[in-house]
Amino acid sequence: MNGKPLVSIITAGMSKFGKHEGLLAREIFADAAYEAFSRCPKLNPKGDIKAMFIGHMGEAYEHQGHTGSAIADWAGLTGIPATRCEAACASSGAALRSGIYAVLSGLADVVVVGGVEKMTHRTTSEVTEYLAMASDYPFEQYHGITFPGLFALMATAHMHAYCTTEEQMALAAVKNHYHGSLNPKAHMQKEVSLQTVMASKYVAWPLKLYDCSLITDGASCIILTKPELAKKYTDQPVHIVGSGQASDTIGLYERKSLTSLQSTKLAAKSAYEMAQIKPEQIDFAEVHDCFTFAELMAYEDLGFCKVGGSGKFIESGATRLGGAKPVNTSGGLKAKGHPVGATGTAQAYEMYLQLTDQADRRQVKDAQIGLTHNIGGSGATAAIHIYRRDH
Amino acid sequence: MNGKPLVSIITAGMSKFGKHEGLLAREIFADAAYEAFSRCPKLNPKGDIKAMFIGHMGEAYEHQGHTGSAIADWAGLTGIPATRCEAACASSGAALRSGIYAVLSGLADVVVVGGVEKMTHRTTSEVTEYLAMASDYPFEQYHGITFPGLFALMATAHMHAYCTTEEQMALAAVKNHYHGSLNPKAHMQKEVSLQTVMASKYVAWPLKLYDCSLITDGASCIILTKPELAKKYTDQPVHIVGSGQASDTIGLYERKSLTSLQSTKLAAKSAYEMAQIKPEQIDFAEVHDCFTFAELMAYEDLGFCKVGGSGKFIESGATRLGGAKPVNTSGGLKAKGHPVGATGTAQAYEMYLQLTDQADRRQVKDAQIGLTHNIGGSGATAAIHIYRRDH
Numbered sequence: 001m002n003g004k005p006l007v008s009i010i011t012a013g014m015s016k017f018g019k020h021e022g023l024l025a026r027e028i029f030a031d032a033a034y035e036a037f038s039r040c041p042k043l044n045p046k047g048d049i050k051a052m053f054i055g056h057m058g059e060a061y062e063h064q065g066h067t068g069s070a071i072a073d074w075a076g077l078t079g080i081p082a083t084r085c086e087a088a089c090a091s092s093g094a095a096l097r098s099g100i101y102a103v104l105s106g107l108a109d110v111v112v113v114g115g116v117e118k119m120t121h122r123t124t125s126e127v128t129e130y131l132a133m134a135s136d137y138p139f140e141q142y143h144g145i146t147f148p149g150l151f152a153l154m155a156t157a158h159m160h161a162y163c164t165t166e167e168q169m170a171l172a173a174v175k176n177h178y179h180g181s182l183n184p185k186a187h188m189q190k191e192v193s194l195q196t197v198m199a200s201k202y203v204a205w206p207l208k209l210y211d212c213s214l215i216t217d218g219a220s221c222i223i224l225t226k227p228e229l230a231k232k233y234t235d236q237p238v239h240i241v242g243s244g245q246a247s248d249t250i251g252l253y254e255r256k257s258l259t260s261l262q263s264t265k266l267a268a269k270s271a272y273e274m275a276q277i278k279p280e281q282i283d284f285a286e287v288h289d290c291f292t293f294a295e296l297m298a299y300e301d302l303g304f305c306k307v308g309g310s311g312k313f314i315e316s317g318a319t320r321l322g323g324a325k326p327v328n329t330s331g332g333l334k335a336k337g338h339p340v341g342a343t344g345t346a347q348a349y350e351m352y353l354q355l356t357d358q359a360d361r362r363q364v365k366d367a368q369i370g371l372t373h374n375i376g377g378s379g380a381t382a383a384i385h386i387y388r389r390d391h
Numbered sequence: 392m393n394g395k396p397l398v399s400i401i402t403a404g405m406s407k408f409g410k411h412e413g414l415l416a417r418e419i420f421a422d423a424a425y426e427a428f429s430r431c432p433k434l435n436p437k438g439d440i441k442a443m444f445i446g447h448m449g450e451a452y453e454h455q456g457h458t459g460s461a462i463a464d465w466a467g468l469t470g471i472p473a474t475r476c477e478a479a480c481a482s483s484g485a486a487l488r489s490g491i492y493a494v495l496s497g498l499a500d501v502v503v504v505g506g507v508e509k510m511t512h513r514t515t516s517e518v519t520e521y522l523a524m525a526s527d528y529p530f531e532q533y534h535g536i537t538f539p540g541l542f543a544l545m546a547t548a549h550m551h552a553y554c555t556t557e558e559q560m561a562l563a564a565v566k567n568h569y570h571g572s573l574n575p576k577a578h579m580q581k582e583v584s585l586q587t588v589m590a591s592k593y594v595a596w597p598l599k600l601y602d603c604s605l606i607t608d609g610a611s612c613i614i615l616t617k618p619e620l621a622k623k624y625t626d627q628p629v630h631i632v633g634s635g636q637a638s639d640t641i642g643l644y645e646r647k648s649l650t651s652l653q654s655t656k657l658a659a660k661s662a663y664e665m666a667q668i669k670p671e672q673i674d675f676a677e678v679h680d681c682f683t684f685a686e687l688m689a690y691e692d693l694g695f696c697k698v699g700g701s702g703k704f705i706e707s708g709a710t711r712l713g714g715a716k717p718v719n720t721s722g723g724l725k726a727k728g729h730p731v732g733a734t735g736t737a738q739a740y741e742m743y744l745q746l747t748d749q750a751d752r753r754q755v756k757d758a759q760i761g762l763t764h765n766i767g768g769s770g771a772t773a774a775i776h777i778y779r780r781d782h
Contacts, residue, residue, distance in 0.1 A: 051636075057456065058450065059449065059524050060450065060451070062528055063528050063532060064524055064527075064528045065448065065449065065477060065479055065524035065525050066477070066478060066479040066524070066525040066641060066767055066768050066771055067477075068477070068478055068485075068638065068772070069478065069638040069639065069640075069641050069767070069772050070527065072638050073638070073639075073640050073641060073645075073771075077638075078638060078639060079637055079638060079639070079653070079657055080637070080638060081488065081636035081637060082478075082772070083476050083477070083478055083485040083488070083489060083636075084477040084478065085474050085475070085476060085477075086456060086458075086474075086475040086476075086477055087457060087459055087460065087473075087474055087475065088456055088457040094459075094472075094474040097472065098489055098493075100496070100498075101489070101492040101495075101496040101499075102496075104492075104495070104496035104497060105492040105494075105495035105496045106495060107491075107495065107634075108492075133450050133455055133456035133457070134456050134457040135457075136455075136461065137453055137455045141454060245472035245474075247459065247460040247463050247464070247468075247469060247470060247471060247472065247473040248460065248464075248469060248470070249460075249464050249469060250461040254464075263470075266470055376460070377457050380464075381457070381459070381473070
């Protein structure tokens with residue numbers, strides 16, 4: 001038997017992911033909030049919502065901190081407690097965890113959790129620098145290593161240990177671009193071939209341009225309440241039945257392994273135990289494919305395949321739409337885009353759509369149980385949540 | 392009758408506030424954590440603590456984001472869920488609120504909440520720029536207004552409405568420097584005269600150099616648990632009996648009033664109602680004196696005196712140690728210092744010392760009930776907590 005619901009999602013919203021020229025992050029978030037509010041006419045946002053947690057990674061992009069209050073104001077929720085949560089690319093995964101605490105605390109029956117990032121107005125070198133703040137300054141950034149380099153180190157170690165190939169990594173890009181082509185909100189909606197991925201330029205060997213996720217503007221949010229209140233707002237709540245968050249050393253140099261993330265393993269263990277669900281019961285998942293290799297590593301750390309077996313697993317087609325365990329049906333960070341602060345709750349948005357049969361051309365048949373996996377930096381944070389359809 | 396405890400503080404720690412040359416924020420935080428752990432030998436930090444919430448305002452100071460995980464690692468807590476909370480200068484007030492949610496949720500029985508900032512290695516103009524990120528970029532920062540200017544606007548409006556004088560504001564500096572002279576962890580431990588404050592240079596009329604709080608390095612933390620578990624760890628728990636957090640428009644230009652903070656009033660209402668305590672029952676308080684005027688405005692918004700009466704109230708001596716309602720016995724942001732992310736839980740640290748009779752030369756006699764008031768930016772966030780001695 002599965003665990004009982006912790007909290008329930010009553011509605012969700014997401015802006016188009018892509019370039020939003022001339023808009024502020026708070027304005028992009030308002031789009032996501034507006035969709036969530038519109039989908040749930042029984043919700044009175046200003047009166048019912050008692051707290052907000054916003055994932056937002058970088059002050060540098062807009063020279064703007066204190067984004068919780070600014071975003072609450074622009075979403076029409078001035079006055080409510082609003083806190084920015086930051087855990088690098090897992091910022092809104094951490095915000096979701098904080099929102100779950102708040103609902104369970106009894107102090108806030110209805111809570112909005114979300115995230116936003118506005119990135120595309122900055123140059124690639126600025127974005128690379130700002131993203132690098134999620135790694136260890138004195139021991140990594142200072143010496144010039146950036147995220148493609150950090151994940152390349154991990155990919156290389158995995159290739160050495162398990163004979164994983166560049167083609168196997170490239171398959172994650174091919175698959176996720178196919179899924180993105182079915183998602184009208186994805187940043188890139190075109191398919192790419194294995195040849196295109198393999199022929200793209202190296203960013204940090206063995207990772208090539210098409211192994212990297214996108215620099216994107218976007219926002220996402222979900223609205224949570226207690227399971228016993230959910231039916232007041234919607235006939236189709238989606239329950240969160242497991243939640244795990246864990247940390248690890250910020251620098252790679254301190255870790256015992258380069259081929260797996262301890263944070264993912266710890267958070268997954270918590271979430272699976274809470275949900276009383278095993279990895280093989282997960283019907284579909286959104287995992288953190290900031291680089292193609294990260295998706296392969298996630299398969300192993302989440303128990304979707306055996307350790308070292310992720311290359312063969314993606315070759316089998318199991319994680320493609322129509323396969324036994326579709327992964328990143330939204331297009332993932334790779335094709336949908338990766339507005340860092342928004343990514344965690346954008347994964348939850350995909351869960352909401354799939355588990356309420358609103359995913360249209362990319363609907364997973366008979367989807368009952370889903371999982372989201374959101375990591376920060378090179379894995380110093382992982383936030384994992386498990387979702388179940390209402391019966 | 393007072394409300395029942397929400398959570399209990401079992402121990403607390405604070406680094407020396409001042410200049411910590413050559414140290415990283417995570418190292419300064421480790422000092423605070425070490426003190427908290429040392430004070431509570433029955434606590435097994437690595438096994439008992441289930442989550443961490445860290446207030447940290449600015450990535451820019453150390454070019455370092457993702458500070459939750461980095462700080463958890465340096466404090467010996469690698470692996471636990473660790474989230475950075477940011478609400479400008481109210482970051483650790485918001486972290487405290489998040490920690491309360493976590494304990495009440497039942498998912499984390501023992502939680503560490505704290506904050507840290509490393510500022511003094513930056514130039515004054517850099518710090519001014521980084522702090523300005525807590526105001527509204529497009530409508531305030533962009534046009535050159537900084538925090539002394541924003542608070543000067545509010546002070547001017549108050550002078551106009553209520554005939555408040557520069558001397559009355561200066562009295563907050565004189566008082567808080569006196570209190571700071573009694574606190575061995577304060578950044579500045581020397582008394583200043585009214586003449587010195589009044590003769591200091593204008594930063595933004597009517598605010599002078601001595602009306603402004605300090606640029607400081609420092610860290611603070613408290614450890615929370617359920618009231619029913621507190622006695623397992625300590626004979627002297629301090630209970631938190633009320634909690635309120637609220638937001639407001641980030642820009643001053645959208646507010647109805649410049650002479651009071653709506654966020655403080657909303658958060659105070661929540662905290663007082665939860666605690667079933669009235670303002671006149673508060674024995675002592677730590678309020679957010681980022682500028683002397685902010686302390687006067689807090690007296691009114693918290694109901695310590697009548698609206699417009701804060702100038703007369705401070706003249707009466709009521710808020711000086713030995714008075715009827717001592718305020719900022721730690722020295723406040725003005726003399727103890729204002730390492731922004733650390734300020735909220737440094738206020739809670741003072742509550743812990745006072746309510747366990749460990750405040751030494753600045754001990755408030757018969758202190759039973761205390762209040763902390765922590766604001767972000769020009770008041771777009773307020774976090775207020777009420778503390779009670781264990782009977």
